[in-house]
Amino acid sequence: MFTTCTETVSILYAIAFGAGDAxxxxxxxxxxxxxxxxxxxxxxxxxxxxxxxxxxTQSQPHASPEPTMSENDHPFSDDPNYRDSAIRRSKR
Incomplete structure (x- = not known):
């Protein structure tokens, strides 16, 4: 049932190359x-x-043209001296 081993190999060697009769x-x-x-x-x-x-998962950047603003195209027009102005000092 049990035979005498003439060669002994490590587990790593047996996994990589096989043990054969060893x-x-x-x-x-x-x-x-x-x-x-x-x-x-x-x-x-x-x-x-x-x-x-x-x-x-890296998203590819889409090349979209930058919006250009003309001379007459302002996002808002506001008087800074006005009391309820959108742009004003925080201290009154």
Missing amino acids: CVDVGAGSILAAFAAFMVLVVIAQFLARKLWAKL
């Missing part, structure tokens, strides 16, 4: 190395996903 080391170092490699891949995937999401 035994897989399930020690703490092997597990931590595989977990660290997994976390590095997750961080890289998140970085790429955020870059892609920012690029996809």
Whole structure:
């Protein structure tokens, strides 16, 4: 049932290249190395996903002409000396 191993490989090596007839080391170092490699891949995937999401959701600016005002086109005409003027001092 159990055979004698002539070669032992880490979990990370077994995932990347396959174990074949070799035994897989399930020690703490092997597990931590595989977990660290997994976390590095997750961080890289998140970085790429955020870059892609920012690029996809970025709105394209529309080129619209600026409105031009003529000499006779004023937004308002008001006398600043008038008591109820729109433009006046806050202290009276």
